[in-house]
Amino acid sequence: MKKLIITVIVACLSVNAFSQTDSLAKIYRGMKLNAGIITDKLAETKEFYTDILHFGVTFENEFYLLLHTPNNEAEISFLLPDHPSQQPIFQQPFQNQGMYLTLEVEDVDAIYREFKQKGVEIKIEIRDEPWGDRHFAVVDPNGVGIDIVSYSAQ
Numbered sequence: 001m002k003k004l005i006i007t008v009i010v011a012c013l014s015v016n017a018f019s020q021t022d023s024l025a026k027i028y029r030g031m032k033l034n035a036g037i038i039t040d041k042l043a044e045t046k047e048f049y050t051d052i053l054h055f056g057v058t059f060e061n062e063f064y065l066l067l068h069t070p071n072n073e074a075e076i077s078f079l080l081p082d083h084p085s086q087q088p089i090f091q092q093p094f095q096n097q098g099m100y101l102t103l104e105v106e107d108v109d110a111i112y113r114e115f116k117q118k119g120v121e122i123k124i125e126i127r128d129e130p131w132g133d134r135h136f137a138v139v140d141p142n143g144v145g146i147d148i149v150s151y152s153a154q
Contacts, residue, residue: 034066035101036077037094037142044141045078052120052138053103053146069103076101078142096143108134108150 039045042065049055049067055076059066063080079086081093105111112126115138123145124137135149 032075034075034077036079036090037099037144038079038081038090038092039094039142040081041141042078042080048140049076052115052118094142094144100145100147102147102149104149104151106150108136108148111148112136 037045042063046057046060046065046067050057054070055067056070056072057065058068058075063083063085065078066075067077068075079090082091108126112122115122115136120138122136123139124135124147126134126136128134132152133149134152135147137145137147139145
């Protein structure tokens with residue numbers, strides 16, 4: 001009888017632990033990432049991302065710009081430095097180094113040709129990597145490297 005009671009208690013505790021883990025998993029599954037860059041170049045940034053990369057404007061005001069990828073699956077934001085509406089950790093400007101973005105596309109060669117036609121400065125010419133990437137890179141007005149890549153099946 002003792003063994004049966006212990007088995008029932010262990011089973012109940014296990015179910016409770018799994019349901020808590022499952023609840024947390026549901027909460028985290030809904031998480032989305034929106035990277036943000038603090039910059040005083042909002043106008044140049046908007047022009048680059050909308051005209052060159054075909055991003056759309058999700059929201060914009062005098063100190064904040066929220067853009068989305070053409071497929072609406074990801075967003076990136078830009079914020080003026082030292083804005084009084086923001087807490088100190090969101091006031092220091094990005095220092096133009098140490099960050100990159102990767103944009104995965106279906107046809108990197110077509111994008112590369114479009115960029116060349118538009119006169120966009122290419123920092124890394126289009127190339128194939130041994131691990132399967134075909135890519136090229138540009139830099140946005142804030143100094144953020146942008147790797148534009150198509151992955152091949154390996």
